[in-house]
Amino acid sequence: MALHFSAGATRTYNTAGNTTLRAQWKQTGTLALSYQTHVQTIGWQKKVSLNTNGKSLKDVKGPMSGTSGRALRLEAITIELTGDLKKHYDIYYRVHAQKVGWMGWAKNGEQAGTAGHAYRLEGIQILLVPKAGGKAPGNLYKGITTPAGTPKFIRK
Numbered sequence: 001m002a003l004h005f006s007a008g009a010t011r012t013y014n015t016a017g018n019t020t021l022r023a024q025w026k027q028t029g030t031l032a033l034s035y036q037t038h039v040q041t042i043g044w045q046k047k048v049s050l051n052t053n054g055k056s057l058k059d060v061k062g063p064m065s066g067t068s069g070r071a072l073r074l075e076a077i078t079i080e081l082t083g084d085l086k087k088h089y090d091i092y093y094r095v096h097a098q099k100v101g102w103m104g105w106a107k108n109g110e111q112a113g114t115a116g117h118a119y120r121l122e123g124i125q126i127l128l129v130p131k132a133g134g135k136a137p138g139n140l141y142k143g144i145t146t147p148a149g150t151p152k153f154i155r156k
Contacts, residue, residue: 030054032083033091037065038076038115049082073120076113076153078106081128089128092137094146096123097154102144104152105137116156 036047050062066074081091092107098119106112113121125144127137139146 030083030085031057032085033079033081035062035065035077035079037074038111038113039066040073040075040118040120042067042072043115047078051083073118074113075117075119075121076111076115077121077124078109078111079126080109085128088131090131090134090136091126091128093124093126094152095121098122100150100154102146102150103154104146104150106152107136111153114154114156117154 030052032049032051034047034049036045038044045065048063048065050060052060065077066072075097077093077095079091079093080086081089090107092105093112094103094105095112096102097114098121099117100114100119102123103112112124113119125141127141129136139148
């Protein structure tokens with residue numbers, strides 16, 4: 001299972017036994033971020049970075065985080081903005097975990113998902129919010145509801 005950041009609708013799909021999560025971005029300028037995934041039975045992977053260097057995200061394929069061809073689940077993720085965007089935006093993200101559902105919002109490098117339960121990530125929402133005057137997303141966002149009090153990360 002692997003995670004790549006690239007243009008396209010937010011969705012989960014299977015190819016050759018691997019699940020890849022893709023994130024949709026409305027981008028202007030340079031997007032720079034780092035991300036890290038937690039893989040079933042292995043644990044946290046090395047953090048990887050993406051920098052579009054002014055190119056459109058649809059023209060840049062970010063590095064893989066996870067495994068390929070091993071049928072191991074992504075269980076959790078962290079995402080952080082880097083570069084100039086970090087000064088002006090917070091990055092919020094929440095995941096849909098197997099047997100849990102939509103979990104609470106994490107932000108700026110916090111862990112989102114589960115560890116040690118073997119629950120796969122089945123979806124992800126990612127949102128950039130301006131630091132100046134921006135509000136954190138609520139439990140209901142874009143038609144998806146997270147029940148109040150749902151944790152953003154569950155460790156066994």
